[in-house]
Amino acid sequence: MKVTVSRHAHFNAAHRLYRSDWSDAKNNEVFGKCSNPNFHGHNYELIVHVTGEIDPETGFVMDMKLLKNTIKEHVEEALDHKNLNIEVPFFKTVNPTAENMAVMIWDTLRPHIPSSNSLSVTLYETPRNYVQYSGE
Amino acid sequence: MKVTVSRHAHFNAAHRLYRSDWSDAKNNEVFGKCSNPNFHGHNYELIVHVTGEIDPETGFVMDMKLLKNTIKEHVEEALDHKNLNIEVPFFKTVNPTAENMAVMIWDTLRPHIPSSNSLSVTLYETPRNYVQYSGE
Amino acid sequence: MKVTVSRHAHFNAAHRLYRSDWSDAKNNEVFGKCSNPNFHGHNYELIVHVTGEIDPETGFVMDMKLLKNTIKEHVEEALDHKNLNIEVPFFKTVNPTAENMAVMIWDTLRPHIPSSNSLSVTLYETPRNYVQYSGE
Amino acid sequence: MKVTVSRHAHFNAAHRLYRSDWSDAKNNEVFGKCSNPNFHGHNYELIVHVTGEIDPETGFVMDMKLLKNTIKEHVEEALDHKNLNIEVPFFKTVNPTAENMAVMIWDTLRPHIPSSNSLSVTLYETPRNYVQYSGE
Amino acid sequence: MKVTVSRHAHFNAAHRLYRSDWSDAKNNEVFGKCSNPNFHGHNYELIVHVTGEIDPETGFVMDMKLLKNTIKEHVEEALDHKNLNIEVPFFKTVNPTAENMAVMIWDTLRPHIPSSNSLSVTLYETPRNYVQYSGE
């Protein structure tokens, strides 16, 4: 009897899409205004999904307060009000697209979620664009 | 050619998270302010998903009016403006977490959905917390 | 040059609509299922609006972090996960309708907002019902 | 390492649910007010989901600008501000239910999405009713 | 002590923007694809605002159930699943723009709201376009 519990979180950050091994013209051609060297930013809305058996003792798959605090400690503190390209080590060499951010967030959270549970993340970059990653 | 049709519904209820075989201290330790003996409550937003073949005659997987009425009769009438712990028999012995509520709602709806269709439910306890259950 | 700044907050509570000086039949006739003696509850969404001149030094009408903390300390701590009828002194003798809650929240916040600013509150009882009060 | 990228789009259209080989009485019995011969309409909200590997060069599964333009060119231009029954050839012989619209949109987009990616569409007919189709 | 209570309602309708005393070319020039002779449609989201004193006996400005039923009886029944141009008498001679619809809805509701209360309506034609009218 598997249930998925989901928790919303939120952070704001600046970024640019950019490869240092490409010319400015190439960056501009592929990434358009998203490659603005002065950066732009987003309100990222994150939804973390944890799937597993309901613990018959508590009625929880996972305590939402714990999940909320785990996201806060490991994701929000690392990304909120940050410049992703400059201040987040993972993006020194990886382009901070929503896709790569979802993978990075999943990798960050995975060790903190019980191994018997599966994990998936949904990341809204804008209200009209979002990505999902389940570690597969 | 399988399509999933989804229908939103809504109900308000009071509840507390609580095990009668635990001390108040233990309930408070595990469930925090959610175990307030005087109850608190939520606007629950329910989404019911039915998956199946499109009926070539009507173009429907399932008539949405019928689905709406089925949810109203079997779920909303049973839970809306109720105290889950006191007035809903299923929760006399089961903790009314969102996880257990999703299972209870799925079990309630399953006999009223054609057996050739699969069923899934999503239940928002708050705009930031929700659960999903598909009967597996 | 007056600007209004608005901040969302959130709390969950149980309540019933009820007058102790009315019979059960009269309470039921006027308040319907909202007068259920076992209570029901809501996710209340609160928006607090503060209007005033922009401080030329900071560019703020009021520091949003301060406004957020003021709402948390004086409103959320008093109402979140509470039974309004039983646990909130103001509602011992006042019916906890959304209208009366908005007035109570406004009265609670007013002393904590600079007197040169005007204050208004919007309170959603459900996603489809809300009230507004500006102290007039 | 598969990621799903999703993009919202929007169009408004008129339609009626109706089979020309049925009597008016039968249409009315099955489709109710949705079979009004003078039509009614909706703001359709479409979400297109594309799943595939992240291109290590760009960090994209698929360029969102390209996906946005593909939806605009092939779906929005064909359906926006149209009468589905009269002006969209596919619905000359197919009832424009949300289910059939999702299949039609999927079939329309499939040739324009790289074959190595899988495609799914979600179509909201109203904020409370939606359907999903993944081509299976 | 004036409070405003607001209630959401919803209806779907078809319409076209069109003046019969203009040529097709003129209609198309001014109203663009909104003048499509085969109609298009919307999910209209209506919010009705009633402002007045709180009744000290009930704690209500106006009973929300009564307001909900008033909107249903006088607005939703008249407009839901209708073709505004063909089936709603008011729009035989008036162009069914959102502006004119708001005025028509306000005029329709005004006699059914206590005269001591003021009335305002907000009408969303799409999630990105809306109008407001207060009878002044």
Next chain:
Amino acid sequence: MKVTVSRHAHFNAAHRLYRSDWSDAKNNEVFGKCSNPNFHGHNYELIVHVTGEIDPETGFVMDMKLLKNTIKEHVEEALDHKNLNIEVPFFKTVNPTAENMAVMIWDTLRPHIPSSNSLSVTLYETPRNYVQYSGE
């Protein structure tokens, strides 16, 4: 018979809250993590409100297509995917708080709205924080 028409628009930008005539310590004390020298960013949601008489010929207060294009040309092109502090002249000497942004947007739009109409702007910096300015 005055009606207000409102139109949503959207842009993403990077910024920091900062005064060059203050020390870093003072900036950090007042603006906290919003003064991060590497910038952070937001998805700004803008709603522009225009109030006036309904033109009896068209049924419009103002053509929404024209309003949409005016916002796009004068606001979105100037601010979307920009670094507000570095790339928007107005914010060279003015702190880009939401309050100051609302004033700047109002001042920018005012000359492009008919003088017989009044103008107001609402700017969401995050889904939980927003400001409003009406030029008074």
